[in-house]
Amino acid sequence: MEKTVEKTLVIQRYNPEQDQRPSQQRYQVPFDNSTSVLDALLYIQQSLDPSLAFRWSCRMAICGSCSVMVNGIPKLGCKTFLREYSGDLLLEPLAHFATEKDLVSDMTLFLQHLQAVKPYLIRQEQSAATTPATKPQPHKQTPKQLAKYRKFSSCINCGLCYAACPQFGLNPEFLGPAALTLAQRYNLDNRDQGKAERMPQLNGKNGVWGCTFVGFCSDVCPKHLDPAAAVNQGKVASATDFVIGLFKP
Amino acid sequence: MNQPKRSDEPIWWALFSAGGVCFAVVIPGLLLTIALLYPLGVLPENALNYQQVQQWLLQDWWGLAGLALAGAAICLPLFHAMHRIHHGLHDLKLSSGLLGKILCYSSASLFSALALYFWWQGLG
Ligand code: SF4
Ligand code: FES
Numbered sequence: 001m002e003k004t005v006e007k008t009l010v011i012q013r014y015n016p017e018q019d020q021r022p023s024q025q026r027y028q029v030p031f032d033n034s035t036s037v038l039d040a041l042l043y044i045q046q047s048l049d050p051s052l053a054f055r056w057s058c059r060m061a062i063c064g065s066c067s068v069m070v071n072g073i074p075k076l077g078c079k080t081f082l083r084e085y086s087g088d089l090l091l092e093p094l095a096h097f098a099t100e101k102d103l104v105s106d107m108t109l110f111l112q113h114l115q116a117v118k119p120y121l122i123r124q125e126q127s128a129a130t131t132p133a134t135k136p137q138p139h140k141q142t143p144k145q146l147a148k149y150r151k152f153s154s155c156i157n158c159g160l161c162y163a164a165c166p167q168f169g170l171n172p173e174f175l176g177p178a179a180l181t182l183a184q185r186y187n188l189d190n191r192d193q194g195k196a197e198r199m200p201q202l203n204g205k206n207g208v209w210g211c212t213f214v215g216f217c218s219d220v221c222p223k224h225l226d227p228a229a230a231v232n233q234g235k236v237a238s239a240t241d242f243v244i245g246l247f248k249p
Numbered sequence: 250m251n252q253p254k255r256s257d258e259p260i261w262w263a264l265f266s267a268g269g270v271c272f273a274v275v276i277p278g279l280l281l282t283i284a285l286l287y288p289l290g291v292l293p294e295n296a297l298n299y300q301q302v303q304q305w306l307l308q309d310w311w312g313l314a315g316l317a318l319a320g321a322a323i324c325l326p327l328f329h330a331m332h333r334i335h336h337g338l339h340d341l342k343l344s345s346g347l348l349g350k351i352l353c354y355s356s357a358s359l360f361s362a363l364a365l366y367f368w369w370q371g372l373g
Contacts, residue, residue, distance in 0.1 A: 166340065204253025209262070212336050235262060242259035 007031050008088040009040055011052065015101050022099070024090075025049075031082040037091070038066050038077035041103070054103035061222055064158030067094050068103050074163035076222045094163040096172070110159050113175045116201055117183035122194025139191040149188035152181050152230050154223045161217035161227050167210050174210035175201065177217035177227035184230040187237065199241050208234040261332055261354065268329025275321040307371045319368045324361035331357040 006028045014022035027048055029040045038056050045052050057063040059078045066077035069092040071085070082089065097105040123139075161177035162168050168176045175183075183202055187195045202208050211231045218228040286292050295301065306315035335353040338344040 170340070170342070200252040200255070203255045205256045205258070206253060207256070209256040209258035212340070235259075239259040239263060242255070245255070 005031060007040070007082050007085075009044070010088055010090045011044075011103070012090075012092040013052075013102055014093075014099050016099065029082070033081070033083050035082045036078050037068065037070060037075065037080045037082065037089070040082060040089075041077060041091075052103075053101040062156060064156035067105070067158045067160050067163070068092065069095055069163065074160040074220045076158060076160070079222055094159060096163055096165070096169040097159070105159070107159055109172055110157075110162055110176070110178070113179040114157065114182060116175060117179050117186075117198055118194055119179075119182040119186060121186065121189065121192050122197060123191070124193045141190060145190045148190075149185045152185035152188070152225055155181060155185075155225055156223055158222060160220045160222060164216040164220040166214055166216070167212060171206070171210060173206045175207055177211075177221075177231060180208055180211070180234050181225060181227040181230035184234050184237075187234075199238065202234050203238050203241060208238050211235070261328070261335075264325065264328035265332035268325035268327070268332070271321045271325045272329055276326060279322055303371070307368075312368070312372045315368050315371060316365075319364045323364040324357075327357040327360055328354070 009027045009029055010024050011027065012022050013019075013025050027044045029035075029043055031040065036059075038059060041052065041054050041056075045054075054066070054068065054077070056066040056077065058065075061076055061079045064076070067074060068077050069075070069090075070077075070080055071090050072092075074094060091103060093099045093103045094105040097107065097109070100106050155178055157178065159178070165174075165177055168174050180202065183198050186192045187198060208231055211228075213228060213232060215228040218224075218226045221227060282292070283297070287297055306312065306318060331353040335350055338349045338353075343349070
C-alpha cells in the first residue's frame with residue numbers, strides 16, 4: 001500500500017538539562033496498515049527531527065525497551081499500530097518514572113525492585129556441587145512442574161505494568177507487579193530453594209501487601225503474564241508464611 | 250538490602266477475603282429471601298414469623314445458627330467494607346497513616362462486638 005495517509009503524533013518533549021517543563025510537539029507522519037508507533041518515531045527521527053529521543057532495540061516485542069504512553073495507556077511502541085487509533089496520538093514517557101529525555105524514562109528504580117526479589121535459581125548445595133569430586137547433576141523437571149510457573153516466566157521487563165499501577169505511582173518503594181511476579185515465578189519452580197530468602201521482601205508493606213488488586217497491570221502486560229494473579233498468589237503465600245511464623249519460636 | 254518488617258496485613262486481608270465471600274453469597278441470599286421473595290409472597294406467610302426465627306437462630310443447636318448469621322451477615326462484611334475504606338482513603342491520599350487504619354478496624358470491631366453481644370443476650 002502506498003503511504004499517502006498521514007497521522008498527527010503529539011509528542012512530549014523534555015530535556016531536564018535545558019527545559020523548565022515538558023512541552024508538546026506535533027509531527028505529521030505518513031502511515032499504512034503496518035506502521036507501528038515505533039516505525040513512526042523512527043520516521044520522525046530520520047526525516048523530521050533528529051533530536052527526538054526514545055528507546056528501542058528488537059522491534060518485535062521481545063526486548064521491552066520501547067515502552068511509552070500512547071493516549072495515556074502504557075504500550076510497547078513496536079506492538080502498537082497507528083491504524084488502531086482514529087484521531088491524533090499523544091505520546092508521553094512512561095508514567096510513574098522520572099524522564100531522562102523526551103520519551104526515555106529512568107528505569108533504575110524498576111531494576112532495583114527486580115533485583116530485590118533475587119530473580120534467579122537459588123540452590124543450597126551449589127558450592128558443594130562445583131568441587132571436582134562431586135559432579136554437578138542436572139535438575140530434572142516434569143512438564144507438570146514446568147506448567148506451575150511457566151505462565152509467569154515470559155516477562156520482558158518492559159515496565160508497562162509499573163506505569164499502569166496506581167499503587168506504584170503513590171509509593172515508589174512498592175516492589176510492583178513485575179518484581180512480585182518474578183518472585184512468584186521462582187518460588188513456584190521446583191528446582192529453586194530460595195523461597196525463604198525471598199519471603200521477607202514479599203511479607204513487608206512494600207511487598208505483596210502494597211497491592212490492592214487494581215488489576216490494570218494484567219490489562220497492559222504485552223506478554224499476558226497476568227501479574228495481578230501472581231501477586232494474589234503471593235498474598236496467599238505470604239499469609240501462609242505469616243501463620244507459620246506464629247508457631248515458629 | 251536490609252529486611253523489611255513483616256506486615257500485619259495478612260490478618261486484615263484474611264478477614265477481608267472471608268467478608269468478601271459473605272458479601273458475594275450470604276448477603277444476596279438474605280436479601281433475596283427477606284427483601285424480595287418474602288414481601289412478594291412467594292414464601293409461606295408464617296415462614297419468617299418471629300417465634301419461628303428466634304427458635305432457629307437462638308435456641309436450636311445452642312444458638313449456633315444465630316452466631317453464624319451474625320458473623321456472616323454483620324461481622325465479616327463489616328471488616329470487608331472497612332478494609333476497602335481504609336485502602337480507599339490511602340488511594341485518595343486522605344489518610345495513609347495509622348489513624349485511618351485504627352479508626353476503620355476499631356469501628357468494625359466495635360460493631361462486631363455489639364452484634365455478638367446481642368446474640369449472646371438473645372440466648373438467655
Ligand atoms: S509483567 Fe508484563 S507488563 Fe510487567 S514488565 Fe513483565 S512483560 Fe512488562
Ligand atoms: S523494540 Fe523491543 S519490545 Fe519494542
